[in-house]
Amino acid sequence: METNAKTLACRLILWTWVFHPWFVFAAEKEGASKPVESVYRESGELEEERSRHWAWAELKDSDPPGVKNSKWIRNPIDRFILSKLEKAGIVPNPEADERILGRRAHFNLVGLPDVVKEEGGSLDRMIDELLESPRFGERWARHWLDVARFAESHGFEQDYDRPHAYHYRDFVIKAFNMDMPFDQFVRWQLAGDEIAPDDPLAMSATGFLGAGVFPTQLTEKEFESARYEEMDDMANTTGMAFLGLTIGCARCHDHKFDPISAMEYYHLVSTFGQTIRSEIDAPMDTERYREDLANWERAREPLLAAREKFEREELPGRFEKWLLEPPENPDALAVWAILGNAEPKSLDGSTFVPQEDGSFLLSGKNPRDDRWVVEAKVSMPVIRAIRIEALTHKSMKRNGPGRASNGNIALSDIRVFAKKIGEEGKGKPVKLINPRADHQQNTGTLSIASSIDGDKRKTGWAVDGQIGKDHVCVFEFADPVENEGGTEFTFELDYFVNVSHVIGRPRFSLSSQLAPPLKGESKSAELTALLEAVGKPRGVEGMDEKKKRALAESYRSIDPEWMELNGKLSAHEAKKPVPQKIRMMVSSEGFKPIKHHADGRGYPHFYKQTHYLDRGDPNRKGEVIGQGFLPLLMRNGKSSAHWQKPPPDGARTSRKRQALANWLTDVEHGAGYLLARVIVNRLWLHHFGRGLVATPNDFGRQSDPPSHPELLDWLASRLIENGWKLKPLHKLILSSATWRQASQYQEQKAGKDLENRLLWRFTPRRLDGEVIRDSLLSVSGLLDETMYGKGTLNQNSRRRSIYFMIKRSKLIPVMQLFDAPEPLVSQGRRMNTTIAPQALMFMNSPLLREYAANFARKLEAGPEGSLTVKVETAYRQALGRLPDAEEREAGLSFLQAQQDSYLQDRQGNPRLLALTDFAQALFGLNEFSYLR
């Protein structure tokens, strides 16, 4: 029954969409909240699923267990570890020596070797310092970029670059450095554009979703499958990266091992239905900008204070004084009286909205042709000219000043009529002469003069060439208009020359001056009237308080001192720094999609609806699917609707990804508890070389069960308790006796636990490729620490390896050589191979040779000394320790032999070449590349 009801509902939805496209969103929600929970799983069944599998069960925040050897315990982590070791009858290894631990802390936290200091500081302080180092984010971002299958090109046939994708890499570095709460880190990657659209960092975080591969050459037959492929990549990566769930397995059929149905998969996938890659110009909140803004604000304060002080302390007195000594000729104060109270009408139905500055903003209907009739009453005794301003506004194309599709205007004719107030009719026509304008499109048919040439159809004032700027024109009256008791004007303006070339924000003014300037001092008509009143006998006495207050407000604009103070402030306001815009790739909705080869073939980039696909095949489309989350991870009777919120009216995005983020980070009812488990396991993995769960991207039933489930839950609980801050967790792990154990292999212990799953020692391991290369650069004194920005494909670069551009068809060979994964799918952990080409790199790579040569030069440039001193310094810098006697001896006799051999061949500087060979040999040692 329910299934039938659902099918029916979906038919209805389909129908609704076909006939009312704008209802699509409401319809999808309908589809989302109902079927997922009720149809596919009984709630009781899911509860059982959850309780049966450790990853989906509630977090158990159990107390750290009791142990026999409590002396060994440094923090609660150790209790969980020791308790299991004691049960297995294994004694943990002793603590490693301080030098080893310092080196370990360096490699683990910042991915660079330490240099032995003369004075040893405390390890705890060193850990704190490393956590605050900007190098920390660079190291840990690399781990996350593997998980995010991050690259900066499309892959497939042409493998076009994504030149603005690196902002995502920078986001990850910054987030780790600032210890952004992990739940926020997750939310921003999925929906930063919806959660904090004004924050460029949040926008750049969305690069996560779009980091996958995408074909750039598509035939019509591939459009849909490519799009479903792309959405699968987003959903699958989201599942593995955040939840350790292999959601993609449910694409063609219900998940074989985990309780995720194919239908649920499509509900989740539909979250990304409208999400595409775009490039936007985002303001960059750079340090420089922030500094400039702060300086600007500092400089503004005194200017503002000075004006306010003047207004408070001086202005009232000056106004009173002015009232007693009004100017003799008030008209002289204002050239133009602005007719803010005029009553304009459009014969073709546009609306005039009065603005504060006396102008009118046109809105509503934008007719092809129009005639305006503007009526205005004025009390000025004599009027000699009319001025019409065509002002810009952001509501118009290119800011106007016209409503035409190119922002232009074309005023075909203007006529003025005047009569004494109270007379019948529209009055006598006023002859207009001396037309003037600040700009005219040409001197003929589109000139200002053509507005009074009697041609109402084909000629008129236009302003192309200076679109986006305010413009003004003036017509003088052949004879002044003079009426006792006030004049009533009617202006008629015709727009018949070109389509919708209507002024979008007109302002009308009159002047009593002869030949008034275009941009003379302008006052509102009211002020002009008030000024007049002041000039008249008993003008002020007869004035009511309201009028007087208005006059006081207007007065300051004729006070020269206030004008000066105000002018300084305005001038400063105009210089407010604007943030630099920088282009970045984002994954969002409603922006223009990134250009695609198949645009010409009509590739739509996305489809309005997501369908259920039988066996994952776009040729076997089922019903339209709305967004929903995995019922497996919805608890306490909540359904998807609990996290969904309709987008506000006019929103650019659907808010579906925000809903996903809400669910994903909701510890109480949603998936947040699993999210916490997955990330603490990743931390553990990179500190110990193996996670408590050995399969970091798969926490499903096929995964490796956790070696210490209670510890996993305890750590996850601490993370949530700390407000999802990761740095305290790093500190906790590195402070544990568990992490501080020596790495010595002990046969008897290995006999009981060969794989060291119980952690009776620190497992030695090879460093990652990036760490090896960065260490080589650092030790040879060549490391360029410049952070952020565009990466490079140039292997000669001396920046940290994380700043290599990742182009899918041109992966950096040396990174590949040391097992950097191909950025095609999410990778939770790296392989660790030992192959001959790695040895060839250490032996023969010209780059490595260059590093070694520089290291040798650095050794020679140091304090003078015997070769013995050089050997010792080299050991200290490359391996963080001094050589023992045997090693020193081997090094010295090698140096001697090489030097002799070079001398014999009369090659360059024999000593430097010998030192280069020695430096290179140190780089090639196991100890250089191994963490122990």
Next chain:
Amino acid sequence: MDGSKLMQSPEFSMNRRAMLGRCGMGLGALGLTGLLHDEGLLGASNPLSSKAPHFPGKAKSVIWIFVNGGPSQVDTWDYKPALEKMDGKTMEGFDRFTGFFANAVGGLMKSPFEFTPRGKCGKPVSEIFPYLGEHVDKMAFIHSGHTESNNHSPALFMMNCGVPRMGFPCAGSWATYGLGSSSKDLPAFVVMSDPLGRGLPKGHAANWGAGFLPSVYQGTYFRPKGDAIDNLHRPKEHDPSRQRRQLDLMSNLNRMDLKRNPFEQELAARIESFELAYRMQSSAPEALNVSSEPEYLKNLYGLNQTKSKHFAAQCMMARRLVERGTRFVQIYSGGMANQRSWDGHSDIKGNHSGFAAETDQPVAGLLTDLDQRGLLDETLVIWAGEFGRLPVAQKGGKPGRDHNPHCFTAWLAGGGVKGGVSYGESDEVGHKAAVDKVHVNDFHATILHLLGFDHLRLTYRYGGRDFRLTDVAGKVIAPILT
């Protein structure tokens, strides 16, 4: 046990040292034991015996001539007399979106080439293959191949990796994962591309990528110009004695370190890897040095012909590599697309006769040479591209043919394949596979079978699923097996 899990555990290396000593360390060899454990192939008593695959395969190695761009079946091996009769006629019911250019669909077009019966089997062969025509009695033709994409890179991925998407291990990686390398000092899986500056196949390195398999199984790309692989030459200041002394110092210091950490076998393996690298400096260039081959062989391959010398050299290198234990060699004929490869959108006649002239004699020479050395029985030679081409013309000054995912021809030779046979049929005009259709997954299942693998059981666990080269399908083409 999950192979990837096992391989990543450093403790795993405990058992590795013994293996290393004996099985050598080709580029792809390490990690082999992990796989064999995984596949249950490593006997508890004798680890070496388990190097064998699921069952003894006839082929020990593979040389794949990748006919890049999509060769036209009706102009090469799939003779269609009906096309001559229907030349110029409109093809009824043809979906114009079948190929890449929907707006350039012309009428049916006969082959511009003559076909002549060749060999004992009398197979009609296009005139563009005078040399290869001599070998039809060694070849098993598949005329009913079909694939899933009408676009180069997805189709290339399909043909190489079994799915029309990016990010999956290719056939060469699966073979290497399954068999390892029998070479001590050469890569297990080698890829060569066009040396005439016409570019890489579309999709580039993803065509020989290991996907989610350990990266040691990815194809080693031999640069077509200059040194084939990185870092083969010792620093310019070094001579053999100075480098030897440096290696001795490292080995000496590493052994002192090993004495302090006696049970870290991975460290021992790393020491050995430097010795191997030292040998590779000479063995790798030696393997690629075709100039040392006798003159009659150079002539046989067409190494002295201007048109074919580049491909002849690559075919000869392939033989030398296979001889020395390399497992899988892929040679791409042609570069990226259009006139730079077999992608004959325009002038099918000029395009195909040109690329045939580059490859005909070299591939024929390779077959003869392998045969004469007794290597053909254990070397599988594959001739296949990513899809076929349409029987209708693509309009233009000189007509061409557009992509056709519904039908292609490929042939296999040697390594357990019957000679002089044809399997499957296309329809009357060669538009669609019609009889005994062979999907790419079937094609791969057959290749794996010849190497000794049940394609259903050669799997790797990734992202919660056991993946295989044949995705969720695949059927071995039994009738072409010896």
